[in-house]
Amino acid sequence: MSTLEIKDLHVSVAATDAAEEIPILKGVDLTVKSGETHAVMGPNGSGKSTLSYAIAGHPKYVVTSGSITLDGQDVLEMSIDERARAGLFLAMQYPVEVPGVSMSNFLRTAATAVRGEAPKLRHWVKEVKAAMSDLEIDPAFGERSVNEGFSGGEKKRHEILQLSLLKPKIAILDETDSGLDVDALRVVSEGVNRYSEETHGGILLITHYTRILRYIQPQFVHVFVGGRIVESGGPELADELEENGYVRFTQAVGA
Numbered sequence: 001m002s003t004l005e006i007k008d009l010h011v012s013v014a015a016t017d018a019a020e021e022i023p024i025l026k027g028v029d030l031t032v033k034s035g036e037t038h039a040v041m042g043p044n045g046s047g048k049s050t051l052s053y054a055i056a057g058h059p060k061y062v063v064t065s066g067s068i069t070l071d072g073q074d075v076l077e078m079s080i081d082e083r084a085r086a087g088l089f090l091a092m093q094y095p096v097e098v099p100g101v102s103m104s105n106f107l108r109t110a111a112t113a114v115r116g117e118a119p120k121l122r123h124w125v126k127e128v129k130a131a132m133s134d135l136e137i138d139p140a141f142g143e144r145s146v147n148e149g150f151s152g153g154e155k156k157r158h159e160i161l162q163l164s165l166l167k168p169k170i171a172i173l174d175e176t177d178s179g180l181d182v183d184a185l186r187v188v189s190e191g192v193n194r195y196s197e198e199t200h201g202g203i204l205l206i207t208h209y210t211r212i213l214r215y216i217q218p219q220f221v222h223v224f225v226g227g228r229i230v231e232s233g234g235p236e237l238a239d240e241l242e243e244n245g246y247v248r249f250t251q252a253v254g255a
């Protein structure tokens, strides 16, 4: 049983061309426990990715106040790799390309770091094969450089491949649905649901579309506008967003 607890989180971004830091997150409160799926939904530019980067420890995003803990441990005190070893995982909205590092090398290195020991080779090869086949990924991808020349959908599948191999305690999925065609959306969603069933991890599903919620059912839905959660509820809140969009919320905060 794990708990990710975010309290009154304020985050600024250190913009390269500006002398001052720009405040983006303005008091986020959110608790995600094992076995729970939370959807965080908000319009473009509301700060959703900033929230995911702050949890993962991206150096450009400066926490100015508030706290993030995982099972009572101070996440903000941890380096990025310590956060990963502690059981946090981020599937990025824009996965980065790493030329020269093969996918299979990358996956094994990541699994070794997170598990604390190198997985036994024979067992590992089987494990990767099965996970790739579940996600309908061609085995030839193992020899390609990480994300290099991958289509948007292929990148997202590989993020979920990492999720299924690394089995984190809490998974943050930042717009894993964007840019996917219907078939890829189904395959990726099934991968997320498998993770949820097999690992009982907690999921923070960030999105601005409701369509992924036809495949992944959250128990909790949070509306994210202007750098904070402005309303929380159950799946019925997503239905309302599907119907009416974010206008009611953006007008209320003047965003």
Ligand SMILES: Nc1ncnc2c1ncn2[C@@H]1O[C@H](COP(=O)(O)OP(=O)(O)O)[C@@H](O)[C@H]1O
Binding pocket: 013, 014, 015, 016, 022, 024, 042, 043, 044, 045, 046, 047, 048, 049, 050, 051, 060
């Ligand atoms: N590295 C950055 N430099 C400058 N501005 C940024 C940076 N990252 C985010 N922002 C700004 O912060 C706001 C929120 O961005 P983001 O968290 O990506 O929103 P979302 O993921 O909800 O679309 C936007 O106005 C964006 O331009």
Ligand SMILES: [Mg+2]
Binding pocket: 048, 049, 050, 093, 174, 175
């Ligand atoms: Mg984003």
